Amino acid sequence: MGELKLMKGNEALAEAAIRAGVDGYFGYPITPQSEVIEYLMAEKPYERTGMVVLQAESEVASINMLYGGGGTGKKVMTSSSSPGISLMQEGLSYLAGAEIPCVVANVVRGGPGLGDIQPAQSDYFQSVKGGGHGDYRLIVLAPSSVQEMSDFVPLAFDLAFKYRTPALIISDGLIGQMMEKVELFDQMPRLTDEEVIKRHPWATNGKPVRGERRILTSLDLDPHRLESHNWHLQAKYKTIEENEVRFEMLHCEDAEYIIVAYGSSARIAQKSIQLAREKGIKVGLLRPITLWPFPKKPIDELTKRGIKGFLSVEMSAGQMIEDVKLVVEGRTKVEHFGRYGGVIHSPEQVLEALEQKIIGG
Amino acid sequence: MTEEIIIAGFGGQGVLSMGKILAYSGIMQDQEVSWLPSYGPEMRGGTANVTVIVSDERISSPTLTAFDTAIILNQQSMDKFEHSVKPGGVLLYDPNGIIHHPKRKDIIIYEVKAAKLAAEMGNTKIFNMVVLGAYMKIKPIVKLENVIKGLKKSLPERYHKLIPLNEDAITMGMNNVTKI
Numbered sequence: 252m253g254e255l256k257l258m259k260g261n262e263a264l265a266e267a268a269i270r271a272g273v274d275g276y277f278g279y280p281i282t283p284q285s286e287v288i289e290y291l292m293a294e295k296p297y298e299r300t301g302m303v304v305l306q307a308e309s310e311v312a313s314i315n316m317l318y319g320g321g322g323t324g325k326k327v328m329t330s331s332s333s334p335g336i337s338l339m340q341e342g343l344s345y346l347a348g349a350e351i352p353c354v355v356a357n358v359v360r361g362g363p364g365l366g367d368i369q370p371a372q373s374d375y376f377q378s379v380k381g382g383g384h385g386d387y388r389l390i391v392l393a394p395s396s397v398q399e400m401s402d403f404v405p406l407a408f409d410l411a412f413k414y415r416t417p418a419l420i421i422s423d424g425l426i427g428q429m430m431e432k433v434e435l436f437d438q439m440p441r442l443t444d445e446e447v448i449k450r451h452p453w454a455t456n457g458k459p460v461r462g463e464r465r466i467l468t469s470l471d472l473d474p475h476r477l478e479s480h481n482w483h484l485q486a487k488y489k490t491i492e493e494n495e496v497r498f499e500m501l502h503c504e505d506a507e508y509i510i511v512a513y514g515s516s517a518r519i520a521q522k523s524i525q526l527a528r529e530k531g532i533k534v535g536l537l538r539p540i541t542l543w544p545f546p547k548k549p550i551d552e553l554t555k556r557g558i559k560g561f562l563s564v565e566m567s568a569g570q571m572i573e574d575v576k577l578v579v580e581g582r583t584k585v586e587h588f589g590r591y592g593g594v595i596h597s598p599e600q601v602l603e604a605l606e607q608k609i610i611g612g
Numbered sequence: 613m614t615e616e617i618i619i620a621g622f623g624g625q626g627v628l629s630m631g632k633i634l635a636y637s638g639i640m641q642d643q644e645v646s647w648l649p650s651y652g653p654e655m656r657g658g659t660a661n662v663t664v665i666v667s668d669e670r671i672s673s674p675t676l677t678a679f680d681t682a683i684i685l686n687q688q689s690m691d692k693f694e695h696s697v698k699p700g701g702v703l704l705y706d707p708n709g710i711i712h713h714p715k716r717k718d719i720i721i722y723e724v725k726a727a728k729l730a731a732e733m734g735n736t737k738i739f740n741m742v743v744l745g746a747y748m749k750i751k752p753i754v755k756l757e758n759v760i761k762g763l764k765k766s767l768p769e770r771y772h773k774l775i776p777l778n779e780d781a782i783t784m785g786m787n788n789v790t791k792i
Contacts, residue, residue: 255639257635257636257639257766429648430632431644431646431647431671521673522672597677598677599678
C-alpha cells in the first residue's frame, strides 16, 4: 500500500505531478487552483527529481511553454481555473494540431467572464466541444475525489503520449479545495534524454544524425495536405473513442431512473440516490470519467433496457445533457438539474428535481 | 457508521485545523474522511466553517445541508447552523459571545466554556482542542491515541513539543462538557 495522506485535491494533483515523473510545470496562480503552484514551489521538486517549476508571466505564456517543452518529448503540465483556461484555448488548438502531448488541469469556477471563485461545472462545452478553433478533440478526464486527482495525472500522461494529443483534467473548486484520504503512488523516474529520444521518434530534441528533419507545426498552407492531416486526426480520435471510454455505474442493476453526473456532482448525486432509495425510488448513477470520449454505449444500453428517465445533474445551465440527449435520441425522458454561477446544489435539491422532473413530470 | 459534522466560528479560532485533526484521526483508525472548508469571500469576511465526514464507508457528498453534529463557536454561526442539525442530532457550543442561545427541543444541546478554560490554562490558542475534547466526550468516534497520532503526522516536527499541552486541553474539554 502506498503512503496515506490527508490532502487537498489541488495538493494531490501537484504531488502526483512530481511522482509521475513530470519534467516541467508551467503555471500562473488563480483561485481556486493556486495551491497547485504553491505546493510545487514549497516542495521544490527540482531538488527531488529535477522537475522544473516555473511561474509564467501569464496563462498564454504557460500554454506556449507546454508547446515548446512538449515538442521536445518531455512530460509537461500546467493548471489553471476557468478564465485562465479560456486564455489557453489558442495554445490548445495548436498543440492538438501539431500533435504534441501535454496535460492541462482546469479547476473550474463560476462564470462567464471573471465570474466568481466558487465551484462550477460550466466549462463542459469548452472542454469537450473544442474551445479553440479547428476540428480537434481533447481527452477529458473528470476526477470526483482527491484520490482521482492524484491517480488521473499519470493516466492523463499515458493517454496524451499514447495518442500524441493534449489531455485535460477537469475538476472544480470543490474537489480542488476539499481534503480527503489519498493513497499516493510510488515515485516514477523521469525519463533520461536518451530514453526520450528512443521512445518519441517524433520529438524535436536536436538535429537527427540520420533521417529527415523533424518539424512540429500546425501550419500547412496546402489545403489538400491539411485535409489529409485532418483525416489522420479524425482517425486517431475515432480510435480514442473506441478504446478509451471510462465510466462508473452505481446501483444501476435494478434502477428505473438514472442520474448522469460527473465530478463533484456525481458525489452529491450519490447522497441523493441514498436518500431516494430510503424512500423506495430505484435510481442509479452513471458517472462519466472521460467526458470525451463520452460514454455513449452504457447510456444506449440503459435506454434499450427501458430506463424511464435520465436526469443530467451538473453545476451548469445544462451542457452535458446535450450529449446524453444525442445518445437517447428521444427514446425516453432526459432532463437537466443544476445550480450554477458558483452555487452548489444540495443532495436534497437533486432528489426533489428527480421526483418533479423525471418521476412526476 | 457515518458522522457528518459542521464546525463553524470566527477565522483564527482554529476551526479549520480542528476539522483537520479530526479528519487525520479518522485516517489513523482506517476510516474514510472528507474535509470541506468554506473558502473565498465568505472566509475573508471573518467567519469560517468546515464540513467533516468520518465514515466506515466510501463517502458520497462532501457538501451537506443537514448534520449529525454542529459545533458552533460564534453567534453568526449559531444563526446559520442551529437549524441544520438533524432531528435527534447534537449541537455543541461555547456560550462565550452567544447572545441568542439555541432553542431547539428536538436536538441534544451541550455547552463547553472552552474560551474561558483555555484562558485559565494560560493559552488561548488551545481553545479549539478544548472544544475537540468536549466533542470526543459526547461522540467517542475518534480515539484519543489516534488524535495524538494524527497530530504527530500533521504537525511539523518543531511543534511536537506542544502535543502534551494539546492532550491536556482535550482532557480539559472532556471533563467540562455539560448537557443543557
